[in-house]
Amino acid sequence: MSKERNLSPYEEFNMEIPQEEFPEGSISARAAKSIVDSAMWTDANPMLNLSSFVTTYMEPEARDLMHEHVHINYVDHDMYPKTYAMEQIMVKWLHDLWNGPKDKEPYGAATVGSSEACMLAGLAHKWNWREKRKAEGKDASNPNMVTGGNVQIVWKKFMRYFDVEDKIIPLKPGNYRLTAEHLDEYVDENTICVVAIAGQTFTGEDDDIQEIHDWLDAYEEKTGISIPLHIDGASGGFVNPFLYPDYEWDFRLPRVASINASGHKFGLVYPGLGWLIFREKSLFNEGLIFYVNYLGGESATATLNFSRNAAQIIAQAYKFIRHGREGYTAIMQQTVDNAEYLRDLLVKSDYFEIMNETQRIPVVALTLKDNVDNFNEFDVSAKVREKGWVLSAYTMPPNAEEITSLRIVVRAHLNRTVIRNLAKDIVEACDYLKENGGNAKPPKLHKHSAGKC
Secondary structure (H helix, E strand, O other): OOOOOOOOHHHHHOOOOOOOOOOOOOOOHHHHHHHHHHHOOOOOOHHHEOOOOOOOOOOHHHHHHHHHHOOOEOOOOOOOHHHHHHHHHHHHHHHHHOOOOOOOOOEEEEEOHHHHHHHHHHHHHHHHHHHHHHHOOOOOOOOEEEEEOOOOHHHHHHHHHOOOEEEEEOOEOOEOOOOOOOHHHHOOOOEEEEEEEOOOOOOOOOOOHHHHHHHHHHHHHHHOOOOOEEEEOOOHHHOHHHHOOOOOOOOOOOOEEEEEEEOOOOOOOOOOOEEEEEOOHHHOOHHHOEEEOOOOOOEEEOOOOOOOEOHHHHHHHHHHHHHHHHHHHHHHHHHHHHHHHHHHHHHHOOOEEEOOOOOOOOEEEEEEOOOOOOOOHHHHHHHHHHHOOEOEEEEOOOOOOOOEEEEEEOOOOOOHHHHHHHHHHHHHHHHHHHHHOOOOOOOOOOOOOOOOO
16 A cells, blocks of 8 residues: 555545555545545445344334443443443353343353353363362363354354363264263263253254253262253253243253353344353352453452453443343244244245254255255255355254254244245255256365364
């Protein structure tokens, strides 16, 4: 980019973004905005990206609030105590929403997505396990975590990054969730916790949380070893409480020690926002808390990230106050109804079979019927991309790799007209591929990849 600063508006708007070197001269704010904006024009339309669980629409009032708080450094509790207080109020609300015990003080935090929440939960359970082992005079050098092959990639990252042995129970065709079936082969005295999922990314189903909980109870009765249960409710944490209030997946189960959820998914907030809530404060290891005073007054920090803006936290407060239980229930019911409507339209086309018999969260998981032999789910995904739709096609994790799936996340901004148009475009894509064949292949994963979730 030229050092010349006296460029005409035409020259400014026609400048190319340097690819290798830092920009040299200055240009007008309007030109800079135009150049950056135009560089992104061919990105997918987020509203049509139904591969993603992430919220892509918020009301103008919420966007205004986010704009007003985007420059606030949330971690500076001394300067912005009301922001911190609002977060702590929402921690109590979520503890209540997930049926935490009334006589226990909750502990939790807003995080940068569920990824940070999961890693922080994993660290807390690792530290608790390690201290207990040392107090008993036992070896504390070989921690492991047990979960299913449907686990989200962040847990595999946690185990690798923080030196925890991964004990991942493989899936099998026809069963894509963790049950108690093979726990006896994986759980032992070195297990820091078992992670079960509420609303998994592959099919939207829940793991068999009650069965896993009961197995761990029996294991403790037999061995004396108490192993906590963490619930990864990244998706289901903001659906289950509203649509299935009698379903016990949360702190009503005594062994559930911690729950994470994504505010930027069905919490209905723009990314990135996650939540981590512990059953009670004593379960979060004090050794993970740091106290700093260089921002002003002394404040505690226990999250992995430090400086961050307050926009998403304030937006979540808006959504909770705006909708309440009544509003969230109506929104979640609408999304699940729309998911069922889409699923029925696609199944009637006679191209697909459904993979998630239980429609718990608004996810449609499909696989092509056996008689479809000249194209696959990757072909369908590629073909509908021509209309702007982004749909996930993927192979299932071990030991169900031979199964491929087409997954559609039905988010709250979709109405019946959009659903009908989407179904029509998918069926027309299948009709075209039936006549002309497809040639898409599953993307190759890196040999060290933990899988695609």
